[in-house]
Ligand SMILES: CSCCC(=O)C(=O)COP(=O)(O)O
């Protein structure tokens with residue numbers, strides 16, 4: 001039986017709405033560039049304490065320890081929540097002063113407007129923190145620049161859980177019980193995430209964008225693959 005059209009589109013970010021290169025070649029270097037000065041100026045500040053205290057004690061014992069730990073985690077693209085929270089804090093200044101602007105793929109903003117027009121809810125689920133997600137969608141190259149008014153909710157690994165576990169998608173859907181889980185469509189570049197969403201009962205397509213990891217023939221045979229939000 002054909003799946004019903006989605007009532008909710010649940011969207012990954014990196015590799016789905018914007019290039020992986022924006023995260024790896026712009027956001028990450030920016031965070032590493034501003035971190036030393038942030039540690040020097042805010043190490044004792046109450047505002048920074050929430051980020052510093054979220055780190056394991058052995059890595060928050062000194063500026064050097066925290067900096068070295070962050071460099072190691074980011075070099076391995078470890079998507080651990082306390083790092084993602086700190087990254088979001090570091091990116092705030094860059095977005096607000098115009099140094100950072102999210103290069104959405106050209107099909108994304110028009111599709112957001114189309115989904116909004118036809119009543120399809122737009123919800124974000126990313127390894128990036130909810131704060132980082134809101135900063136990204138508020139500062140885009142799209143038209144309109146600020147897409148936040150079109151987005152209904154945000155989930156990350158703190159309020160939903162790991163993106164490769166089906167329970168995380170069940171938890172997200174449970175936050176919006178007015179939409180049956182089989183009427184959710186999850187879009188991601190990550191095959192393991194797509195599989196987890198399907199296991200939870202969602203529809204899910206792999207999004208293939210320039211710069212994404214190559215897909216195997218088996219992955220292409222097992223999942224619908226789309227190259228643009230205009231493909232469906
Ligand atoms: C929200 S912008 C920063 C994205 C990020 O740090 C990240 O790891 C993205 O992973 P995703 O789950 O969106 O592929």
Ligand SMILES: [Mg+2]
Nearest residue numbers: 012014015189
């Ligand atoms: Mg991704």
